[in-house]
Amino acid sequence: MNTIIILLRGINVSGKNKIPMKELKALLEELDYSDVKTYIQSGNIVLKTEEDLREVEKRIHTKIKEKYGYEVAVLAKEIKEVIEILQNNPYNHLPEKQQYFTFLFKGVKVEELEVDAKEDEFTILKDIVYVNAVGGYGKTKLTNNFFERKLKVSATTRNFKTTNHLVELAKS
Numbered sequence: 001m002n003t004i005i006i007l008l009r010g011i012n013v014s015g016k017n018k019i020p021m022k023e024l025k026a027l028l029e030e031l032d033y034s035d036v037k038t039y040i041q042s043g044n045i046v047l048k049t050e051e052d053l054r055e056v057e058k059r060i061h062t063k064i065k066e067k068y069g070y071e072v073a074v075l076a077k078e079i080k081e082v083i084e085i086l087q088n089n090p091y092n093h094l095p096e097k098q099q100y101f102t103f104l105f106k107g108v109k110v111e112e113l114e115v116d117a118k119e120d121e122f123t124i125l126k127d128i129v130y131v132n133a134v135g136g137y138g139k140t141k142l143t144n145n146f147f148e149r150k151l152k153v154s155a156t157t158r159n160f161k162t163t164n165h166l167v168e169l170a171k172s
Contacts, residue, residue, distance in 0.1 A: 002050065002078060003079045005046055006047065007074075008043025008075075008156070010043075010156070017068070021040075024045070031059055035047060037169050039169060040162065044162060056076045057074040061073070079171070082163065085101060085128050091132040096160040098133050099159065100158070100160070101157065101163050102131060102144055103156050103157070105154040105155065122142050129142075144157040
């Protein structure tokens with residue numbers, strides 16, 4: 001059994017795409033995933049399965065669409081991938097509250113991306129954007145929507161605390 005971290009994009013935000021975590025957990029157990037754990041209301045899941053990542057994404061996406069009637073982008077990562085993301089963080093020497101990870105739903109090659117982000121900065125490595133939001137995520141121009149628009153790829157963002165907690169949850 002592989003331990004997989006699942007990130008859902010855009011659920012329980014501003015009253016849209018509501019999915020209570022208790023229902024989500026039950027829905028995933030209906031799909032025969034084991035040791036399902038959810039973390040906060042924004043679509044963070046850890047589970048165990050023998051399926052490959054793309055199959056997990058497809059099955060969860062389909063089940064949510066069937067049950068709730070709306071599209072939710074689903075991103076599955078192996079625990080080792082998320083550990084590597086944390087280890088490769090170029091901003092890990094800075095305060096944790098400034099560190100954000102924008103998970104891209106596919107890898108990109110970027111030569112240059114222009115933005116006047118003041119003192120905020122970012123680094124793109126394959127399918128992850130590391131963001132150093134000095135004034136906090138609520139004040140940065142380096143948002144999930146900014147990267148989706150500029151890179152033309154779906155994305156979902158998590159802060160350091162959530163990303164790290166998901167790894168710890170997956171290890172337990």
